[in-house]
Amino acid sequence: MGCASAGAAAAANCQLVQIADLPVRLERNHLLVDGAINGKKIGVMLDTGSVRSLILRSAAERLELSLQDVRDLRMFGVGGELRVEAAYVNEFMVGQAVRKNWRVLVAGDQEIAGSAFILGEDFFHQVDIEFDLAHNAVRLYQPRDCAGAKLAYWATGGAGEVDIEEIDDAHPQIILTVLINSQPVRALLDSGAGGSVLNKADAARLGVTPETPGVVALGGSTGLGANTVDNWSGPFESFAIGDEVIRNTTLGFADLWKDGSYTMGESRIPRHPSGLMLLGFDFLRAHRVLVAHSQRKIYFTYVGGPVFQRTPATPAPTADAPRREGESKPGSGAN
Numbered sequence: 075m076g077c078a079s080a081g082a083a084a085a086a087n088c089q090l091v092q093i094a095d096l097p098v099r100l101e102r103n104h105l106l107v108d109g110a111i112n113g114k115k116i117g118v119m120l121d122t123g124s125v126r127s128l129i130l131r132s133a134a135e136r137l138e139l140s141l142q143d144v145r146d147l148r149m150f151g152v153g154g155e156l157r158v159e160a161a162y163v164n165e166f167m168v169g170q171a172v173r174k175n176w177r178v179l180v181a182g183d184q185e186i187a188g189s190a191f192i193l194g195e196d197f198f199h200q201v202d203i204e205f206d207l208a209h210n211a212v213r214l215y216q217p218r219d220c221a222g223a224k225l226a227y228w229a230t231g232g233a234g235e236v237d238i239e240e241i242d243d244a245h246p247q248i249i250l251t252v253l254i255n256s257q258p259v260r261a262l263l264d265s266g267a268g269g270s271v272l273n274k275a276d277a278a279r280l281g282v283t284p285e286t287p288g289v290v291a292l293g294g295s296t297g298l299g300a301n302t303v304d305n306w307s308g309p310f311e312s313f314a315i316g317d318e319v320i321r322n323t324t325l326g327f328a329d330l331w332k333d334g335s336y337t338m339g340e341s342r343i344p345r346h347p348s349g350l351m352l353l354g355f356d357f358l359r360a361h362r363v364l365v366a367h368s369q370r371k372i373y374f375t376y377v378g379g380p381v382f383q384r385t386p387a388t389p390a391p392t393a394d395a396p397r398r399e400g401e402s403k404p405g406s407g408a409n
Contacts, residue, residue, distance in 0.1 A: 090218075093170075093216050104188070108168075110167040111163055122203075123194075125247060127178065130186060133191065142159060144158045161178055161180050202365060203215075205362065217366070226362075236374075237372075266355075270383075271351065276351065291305075292306055308327065326382075330350070330352065361376055
């Protein structure tokens with residue numbers, strides 16, 4: 075696929091070569107595609123928030139895979155540390171992609187409905203990935219001669235852009251900076267998170283705590299770890315990503331990384347010392363997004379609907395649709 079309207083002579087030869095077009099389905103706010111392990115059909119969850127692809131332990135047992143202990147590797151997530159094993163897979167298939175003789179990690183104390191395999195950022199950071207959930211599609215591209223080109227080929231009116239931090243091949247994550255209440259917050263683009271969640275410490279830094287008026291307790295939840303994390307939702311004055319701004323919105327927050335530490339000698343070492351907000355499925359659902367790993371950049375356009383999930387107990391905010399900086403709200407003056 076060519077880069078339509080690249081807008082620069084230097085980008086005239088840019089091509090986004092499509093290497094996969096994955097039809098996705100939604101189950102409990104998780105993005106699933108069909109795959110297979112050793113010829114047996116499985117559900118595969120697309121999870122850019124996971125640094126490693128893995129087989130869920132319950133699925134490995136169902137598939138009768140032989141498990142091996144893994145030494146000198148520790149894995150953490152929301153809910154704490156995970157026990158890690160490994161299994162050899164003769165053949166893994168997803169879409170048109172096939173990988174043979176793959177030693178895959180096995181972990182996870184919780185089951186994920188419809189899913190046996192988590193396809194993580196260790197796979198995705200090698201390509202550019204487009205989330206087009208309005209058309210139930212996730213597409214993978216290999217760009218050619220696209221340095222300096224605008225890769226949001228669908229956006230004839232332009233697209234928002236935001237830089238992502240340099241990817242560490244040993245610990246790949248899509249990390250960007252957003253502004254909440256005009257203050258910078260580092261965020262992890264996490265397609266495996268059902269909803270966007272702010273770290274509790276960052277929420278407090280921005281003036282929102284469980285005791286703040288308008289905050290609603292949402293109860294406990296778990297990730298792949300066994301421990302429960304308490305959740306709240308609360309009002310925030312603004313959320314901005316690139317030149318897109320949402321006024322008077324509601325964001326979830328939780329002590330995401332309270333169990334994300336380990337012991338070394340007599341010290342507790344935090345796995346996520348700076349927190350990290352999870353920018354999850356709800357954001358991707360409301361936007362068309364291209365993660366251009368090749369350019370260390372994300373392109374996005376708003377496609378409609380609320381950007382962040384709200385519970386029925388939470389009053390609807392006065393405005394929860396994004397606008398570009400300087401754009402007037404319909405029926406009012408510009409903010």
